[in-house]
Amino acid sequence: MSSGDILSLLMFGSFILLIFSGFPVAWVLGGLAVIFTxxxxxxxxxxxxxxxxxxxxxxxxxxxxxxxxxNWVLVALPMFIFMGLMLDRSGVAQRLxxxxxxxxGGVRGGMAVTVxxxxxxxxxxTGIIGASVVLLALLGLPQMxxxxxxxxxxxxxxxxxxxxxxxxxxxxMLVLMADRLAMPVGDLFLGALFPGLLLGSLFILxxxxxxxxxxxxxxxxxxxxxxxxxxxxxxxxxxxxxxGLILAVLGSIFFGVATPTEAAGVGAFGATLLAWWNSQLxxxxxxxxxxxxxxxxxxxxxxxxGATAYSLVLRGLGGDQLIEGxxxxxxxxxxxxxxxxxxxxxxxxxxxxxIEITLIVLPLISPVVVDLGFDLVWFTVLFAVCLQTSxxxxxxxxxxxxxxxxxPAGMPVSTIYRGVVPFIVMQLxxxxxxxxxxxxxxxxxxxxx
Amino acid sequence: xxxxxxxxxxxxEKQVTRLGDLVSWIWLVLLATxxxxxxxxxxxxxxxxxxxxxxxxxxxxxxxLGLSYAYVSDIHIRVDVVREKLSEQxxxxxxxxxxxxxxxxxxxxxxxxxxxxxxxxxxTNEVSEAPAGLPFRWIIKSFLxxxxxLLxxxxxxRLSRIWCFLFGWPHVSAVQExxxxxx
Amino acid sequence: RSYSSKTTASTVTVTERARIHWRVxxxxxxxxxxxxxxxxxxxxxxxxxxxxxxxxxxxEPGMLIPAFSITEGVRDKKIEAGYxxxxxxxxRIPATPLISAVPFGMEPWEFTAWYxxxxxxxxxxxxxxxHNVHPVLCGVIGPETxxxxxxxxxxxxxxxxxxxxxxxxxxxxxxxxxxSVTMIPGGEIFQALEKGAIDAxxxxxxxxxxxxxxxxxxxxxxxxxxxxTFTAEHLVVNLQTWQGLADSDQELIEMACTAGIIRNxxxxxxxxxxxxxGFPAKDVTPVRFSDEILRQLEALTNxxxxxxxxxxxxxxxxxxxxxxxxxxxxxxxxxxxxxxDF
Ligand code: NA
Ligand code: NA
Numbered sequence: 001m002s003s004g005d006i007l008s009l010l011m012f013g014s015f016i017l018l019i020f021s022g023f024p025v026a027w028v029l030g031g032l033a034v035i036f037t038x039x040x041x042x043x044x045x046x047x048x049x050x051x052x053x054x055x056x057x058x059x060x061x062x063x064x065x066x067x068x069x070x071n072w073v074l075v076a077l078p079m080f081i082f083m084g085l086m087l088d089r090s091g092v093a094q095r096l097x098x099x100x101x102x103x104x105g106g107v108r109g110g111m112a113v114t115v116x117x118x119x120x121x122x123x124x125x126t127g128i129i130g131a132s133v134v135l136l137a138l139l140g141l142p143q144m145x146x147x148x149x150x151x152x153x154x155x156x157x158x159x160x161x162x163x164x165x166x167x168x169x170x171x172x173m174l175v176l177m178a179d180r181l182a183m184p185v186g187d188l189f190l191g192a193l194f195p196g197l198l199l200g201s202l203f204i205l206x207x208x209x210x211x212x213x214x215x216x217x218x219x220x221x222x223x224x225x226x227x228x229x230x231x232x233x234x235x236x237x238x239x240x241x242x243x244g245l246i247l248a249v250l251g252s253i254f255f256g257v258a259t260p261t262e263a264a265g266v267g268a269f270g271a272t273l274l275a276w277w278n279s280q281l282x283x284x285x286x287x288x289x290x291x292x293x294x295x296x297x298x299x300x301x302x303x304x305x306g307a308t309a310y311s312l313v314l315r316g317l318g319g320d321q322l323i324e325g326x327x328x329x330x331x332x333x334x335x336x337x338x339x340x341x342x343x344x345x346x347x348x349x350x351x352x353x354x355i356e357i358t359l360i361v362l363p364l365i366s367p368v369v370v371d372l373g374f375d376l377v378w379f380t381v382l383f384a385v386c387l388q389t390s391x392x393x394x395x396x397x398x399x400x401x402x403x404x405x406x407x408p409a410g411m412p413v414s415t416i417y418r419g420v421v422p423f424i425v426m427q428l429x430x431x432x433x434x435x436x437x438x439x440x441x442x443x444x445x446x447x448x449x
Numbered sequence: 450x451x452x453x454x455x456x457x458x459x460x461x462e463k464q465v466t467r468l469g470d471l472v473s474w475i476w477l478v479l480l481a482t483x484x485x486x487x488x489x490x491x492x493x494x495x496x497x498x499x500x501x502x503x504x505x506x507x508x509x510x511x512x513x514l515g516l517s518y519a520y521v522s523d524i525h526i527r528v529d530v531v532r533e534k535l536s537e538q539x540x541x542x543x544x545x546x547x548x549x550x551x552x553x554x555x556x557x558x559x560x561x562x563x564x565x566x567x568x569x570x571x572x573t574n575e576v577s578e579a580p581a582g583l584p585f586r587w588i589i590k591s592f593l594x595x596x597x598x599l600l601x602x603x604x605x606x607r608l609s610r611i612w613c614f615l616f617g618w619p620h621v622s623a624v625q626e627x628x629x630x631x632x
Numbered sequence: 633r634s635y636s637s638k639t640t641a642s643t644v645t646v647t648e649r650a651r652i653h654w655r656v657x658x659x660x661x662x663x664x665x666x667x668x669x670x671x672x673x674x675x676x677x678x679x680x681x682x683x684x685x686x687x688x689x690x691x692e693p694g695m696l697i698p699a700f701s702i703t704e705g706v707r708d709k710k711i712e713a714g715y716x717x718x719x720x721x722x723x724r725i726p727a728t729p730l731i732s733a734v735p736f737g738m739e740p741w742e743f744t745a746w747y748x749x750x751x752x753x754x755x756x757x758x759x760x761x762x763h764n765v766h767p768v769l770c771g772v773i774g775p776e777t778x779x780x781x782x783x784x785x786x787x788x789x790x791x792x793x794x795x796x797x798x799x800x801x802x803x804x805x806x807x808x809x810x811x812s813v814t815m816i817p818g819g820e821i822f823q824a825l826e827k828g829a830i831d832a833x834x835x836x837x838x839x840x841x842x843x844x845x846x847x848x849x850x851x852x853x854x855x856x857x858x859x860x861t862f863t864a865e866h867l868v869v870n871l872q873t874w875q876g877l878a879d880s881d882q883e884l885i886e887m888a889c890t891a892g893i894i895r896n897x898x899x900x901x902x903x904x905x906x907x908x909x910g911f912p913a914k915d916v917t918p919v920r921f922s923d924e925i926l927r928q929l930e931a932l933t934n935x936x937x938x939x940x941x942x943x944x945x946x947x948x949x950x951x952x953x954x955x956x957x958x959x960x961x962x963x964x965x966x967x968x969x970x971x972x973d974f
Contacts, residue, residue, distance in 0.1 A: 023551065027547065027555060030556075034551075034554040065593060069589070071505065078511060182664055186848065255828075257487060261820070266487060269484050272480070291470060298516050302519065363692060494792075578719075581804060
């Protein structure tokens with residue numbers, strides 16, 4: 001093992017250790033970048049070790065931050081956050097949930113199922129997990145907690161369903177993967193659709209099961225109404241507006257009025273109109289929505305900035321080659337190789353974020369997988385599901401972090417950690433199913449075009 | 450963790466909060482720009498690169514100036530599994546070491562690197578590389594420096610509060626807190 | 633700069649030469665044929681020819697630095713070198729389109745003739761010296777396609793109100809025709825084109841565009857590539873790093889790059905025919921712009937070039953040099969080659 005490898009491993013380890021100190025994750029990432037640059041330089045200059053590290057290199061962080069600044073795709077993130085906050089503050093979200101509860105109130109776990117369904121719809125309009133999780137948390141988390149749901153179940157549902165946004169098209173992750181592999185993004189979008197829906201269904205099945213076996217986890221509200229045609233009609237009328245909003249976002253993408261990025265702005269505009277329509281729009285609401293948008297956007301981007309510095313330095317120390325070496329030394333047959341790549345990716349997801357994994361691992365292994373005779377779309381979608389899971393896995397699960405930022409004060413990270421575990425199990429089941437039945441991925445792209 | 454205020458921290462946090470409140474209106478401008486761009490392109494066939502570029506300009510300003518705003522509100526994400534079991538004293542020590550060893554070095558690295566980044570843009574009179582894109586690129590690049598400078602100032606303010614908590618110096622400000630801790 | 637390494641110290645020390653290990657970020661993914669893969673050829677040749685002493689470690693776009701920032705990173709020595717399309721610098725160096733891709737410009741070999749036999753190389757190096765960068769011409773490919781269109785273009789009026797993604801000086805020309813030019817990110821082009829958020833897009837060679845799937849969502853592929861008659865890519869090296877090299881190492885790198893140019897051109901020319909042979913099966917129609925349309929595009933191009941020359945001295949100087957060379961070369965070009973219908 002080279003000195004760079006050892007430093008890379010130390011850098012991994014320090015991160016895991018230090019985030020448990022409770023110091024903000026973003027600054028731990030950024031700070032470690034500086035510390036390990038310094039260590040690398042000392043080892044090179046004073047101990048003559050072959051570590052290609054200097055301060056000039058670490059200053060690339062500025063150009064990388066600039067890349068985040070002029071990234072038009074990321075404009076969608078604050079707009080979706082604005083949309084969620086506006087729906088929340090204007091009472092529209094609450095009305096939506098209340099009405100769904102009238103409908104599904106008698107069903108155990110009905111509210112969590114509702115959140116899951118809205119989450120799946122939402123996943124089809126945004127491709128950015130931060131936005132999805134924040135929006136869903138604002139929409140559903142307080143209501144679930146009010147109704148006596150176990151915080152673990154409530155938080156787990158929001159996190160898990162929120163991550164579907166990056167799998168179900170449109171998805172910024174699939175766009176990056178298509179770009180890296182130079183393949184049509186359309187194939188990946190279509191290929192990921194059924195797996196995304198499959199996972200969504202597994203989540204709902206889990207919620208229904210847990211609610212059935214553990215009534216305390218998802219209590220049925222006392223004295224719920226009987227479901228009548230009249231009630232269904234009333235509920236239907238009341239959800240037309242918010243549902244219409246989500247459809248407007250989807251529709252503007254589908255009919256080519258807007259790019260997915262612009263659709264976020266259209267959604268935010270729609271949410272504002274809804275608030276106005278409901279006479280909930282005033283200066284105070286505006287002010288509070290806008291200020292919260294700034295703060296939420298800022299804490300998500302702080303993590304982006306820290307992470308980009310961290311991965312730059314990790315790459316400079318040779319972290320990529322370390323991973324590459326591990327991948328290449330796997331002693332299995334074709335299926336064994338694919339399985340171990342996926343397991344490896346899954347494990348990597350505990351520590352690294354998806355952009356890094358996509359950049360490092362995907363170009364490395366895709367030729368191998370194609371050589372072995374596997375379908376690249378199928379494999380890439382499997383890979384994408386692995387990475388989607390990585391948003392959920394502690395300790396470094398970005399969905400968990402995003403939720404933590406908007407969760408009611410006093411919900412500790414440990415609760416969220418516990419909450420996501422069963423959903424990770426569902427993810428794994430989904431992975432196995434997609435692995436065994438390739439058609440789930442390959443059928444739809446074969447029909448189109 | 451409740452930290453006492455110092456004269457410095459009171460003033461700094463008040464100004465940062467004020468600026469953040471003001472900057473927040475940028476999202477409304479962004480929203481309007483997107484809607485106008487979509488309507489113009491779809492209904493009138495009049496897409497404009499300027500409008501596309503203004504979008505990411507606004508968003509970049511929003512999140513960069515938001516960094517310090519979120520910092521004084523203490524909303525940056527922490528993993529509190531261990532932290533919540535620690536005494537306030539221990540938490541303050543961690544915060545002190547974190548700021549000195551992690552946050553400040555990172556902020557200073559970026560601020561150091563941002564100087565040639567902006568001056569080169571200014572020297573070359575840099576414009577957008579898109580056809581008929583926006584001019585004066587140094588302005589938007591300067592917001593990276595402004596955002597991190599504000600973060601630096603907010604960090605020092607917080608450092609003074611921790612120092613005050615741990616060592617009773619500088620003295621606790623007699624004035625009331627300027628705003629509610631909003632997390 | 634070079635890092636000494638213990639591993640390469642062989643028992644038979646033929647030379648005491650410093651090892652060269654550069655991080656080389658690139659502007660285009662290396663899995664894009666011709667457009668992106670040439671640097672792999674160059675770095676591989678250098679590596680083999682020197683028994684591993686000279687190593688260019690290639691980094692895919694964005695892994696170290698965004699594609700648009702490569703020369704800036706080289707200038708500040710954050711990275712030693714990069715392989716890029718100089719046109720990405722036009723926001724800071726307005727003359728760069730002339731040395732990377734010119735609308736109604738030269739043939740690829742005409743460009744290399746100007747570059748090596750006339751003033752091209754000198755002017756390019758001079759242009760970049762002010763920016764502390766040494767450029768080495770390292771790859772050239774032929775014309776790109778004039779874009780993928782959802783509907784036919786019958787006349788210039790069809791450009792009015794057309795929503796098209798188009799980069800560079802060509803984009804400026806189309807704007808003059810009333811097109812609504814956008815620069816949506818590469819990854820969003822496919823979907824925007826499929827759903828009709830844009831009507832057309834320009835990107836690269838047919839072999840590259842095919843990989844990105846444009847042929848599935850836009851059925852008319854227009855030619856000739858008026859906006860980009862050649863595409864040149866350079867290895868950019870930090871000036872101090874370059875000057876710090878031994879003469880023989882400078883020669884070595886230039887030699888590898890010069891070889892890279894002809895291999896790049898060959899590869900680009902070699903693979904497009906096969907791709908276009910497959911167009912009918914995919915229901916794609918290759919279409920040529922009418923001469924009339926091309927004449928008018930040319931006139932507008934000259935307007936745009938003149939505007940640029942008026943704004944920037946370097947642009948004016950390099951353009952003059954190119955015009956002078958083109959005029960002289962025309963004496964030969966117009967006589968030497970068979971008319972193209974033979
Ligand atoms: Na999505
Ligand atoms: Na994870």
